[in-house]
Amino acid sequence: MEQREMRRIGRDVSVVGLGTWQLGADWGEVAEDEALAVLDAAVDSGVTFLDTADVYGDGRSERLIGSFLGQLGPDRAAGLLVATKMGRRARQDPAEFTLDNFRAWTDRSRDNLGVETLDLVQLHCPPTPVFFSGAVYDALDTLVEEGRVAAYGVSVETCEEALAAIARPHVASVQIILNAFRRRPLERVLPAAREAGVGIIARVPLASGLLSGRYRRDTVFGAEDHRTYNRRGESFDVGETFSGVDYELGVEAAAEFAALVPEGATPAQAALRWVVQQPGVTSVIPGARTPEQARANSEAARLPALPEVTLKAVEELYDRRIRGLVHDRW
Template sequence: MENRTLGRTGRKVGVIGLGAWQLGADWGRVDEADALGTLDAALESGVSFIDTADEYGDGRSEQIIGRLLRSRARSGAALPTVATKMGRRAPQVAANYNAANFRVWIDRSRRNLGVERLDLMQLHCPPPEVYFSDEVFDALDALVECGAIAAYGISVRSCDQALAAIRRPNLATVQLVLNAFRLKPLEQVLPAAAAAGVGVVARVPLASGLLSGRYTAATVFGADDHRTYNRRGESFDVGETFSGVDFATGLEAVERLRPLVPEGVALAQFALRWIVDQEAVSVVIPGARNAGQARANAAAAALAPLDRDTLRAVQEVYDELIRPQVHHRW
């Protein structure tokens, strides 16, 4: 798998990673054996970057990854870079983003993961005021200096937030929604990140599974799946569910994309390859609920780059169907 530099961390990671939200909560239950099997399959397929958060299953995702790390350490196997996130377990007010809370949150993640130092800690879509607080970033710098974290980044909701974060001199990475249904970051965010040496972590790459091509108008998701209970943003930002695209419109767009997919390639792999073709992206983090999905996702890195006509056709589908719903919002 192609390796790229993860921004200011200086680490090299495989361009396709693994998002571990599914292994914690909000996508239906994944038992621990399946979760560990998914992680093992991803690493065996060349994945070397795993993204999680302290709120996924209230720490369950981190704890499962911690078991993987201990197992690999005992066997002498190479360890992946693990990025986690903090902040969403507390009330979302800017005052909670302070040095004392950071230390508590980081110590909890260190225990969950079983590590002395976190590879990458990201603020998890914090309140807007946080992006402009020198105190917040001074506190993060201090955590790097004392060795609690190796580097820090920020996970954002909007392009404006991403651009504000990229201006911070010690920010290592910015994580944002980027996929064939969310093209706005291509305009300013990716060029700004590349110019600043900030890594880009692309999340929600399959638009919550819409870009897998497996769903129809008759698909029913479980009651404990955010694709059921958050379609209108009832629990968190609607942009994290189907990338903010109306489900019916998303299905129509998927049908327009299908003819563009090369023979023998799955639509999900095509969608991942589209992201890999954006050179400013450090790593894309598709989720997976089982080993087969993890292997198929990783295999997208070996596909040939998409040609200009295909990229133009993706843009046309976005402009006609998707842009009116999402471009002005995020």
């Protein structure tokens, strides 16, 4: 699989990684053996970048990855870059984002993952003022100096938060929602990141599964699935669920997207391929609940680039059906 450099870290990562929110919680139950099989299938398919967070299953996702790394052994595990996130287990108050808390949070993640030093820790969509606080970045620099983390980045909800982080000299990566139904980061965020050498990690690339083309108006998701309980932002930012697109409209737009997919690719693979070929993207991190999904996602990296006629048609679909609903919100 193609590897792209995170320039401020000096390490390469696979252009298709694996997001592991679904292995912890909020997407329906995934048994431990199935979760480990997903991780194994992804790595066997060329994935070298795994993304997790301390809040996914209150540490379950991290612990599963830690167990998987132990099974791989130190030599093979050294070829992977594991990114985690911190901050969502605490009160969402800027006053909580202190060096003492950062130390406690990263110590817990280090224990969960079974590592001395975290490869990459990201602030997990904290309150907006956190992105503009010099004291926060000073504290993150201290974590690097102390060897708790090798590098740090941020996960953001808005383009403005991303641009604030990119302007900081030691931010290694920005994780942001980017997909065919969330195009605003293409305008300023990706160009700024390229210029600064900041890695872009594209999350929610399938708009919570909409772009897979598998869902219908009457599809029922489990009660524990955020696609049921967060459609209006009841538990966290609504933009994390279906990219903030109204579900019924999204199903209709996804059917139009599926009709544009070139022969030889599934809608999900085409949606991932769309993200991969956006200039400035370092890695895209689809989730997978089965080994088959993990392998299919990885294959998207090996597809031919989407032709210009398809790219134009996708843009037209966005402008006609989606732009007015989401573009200026995030």
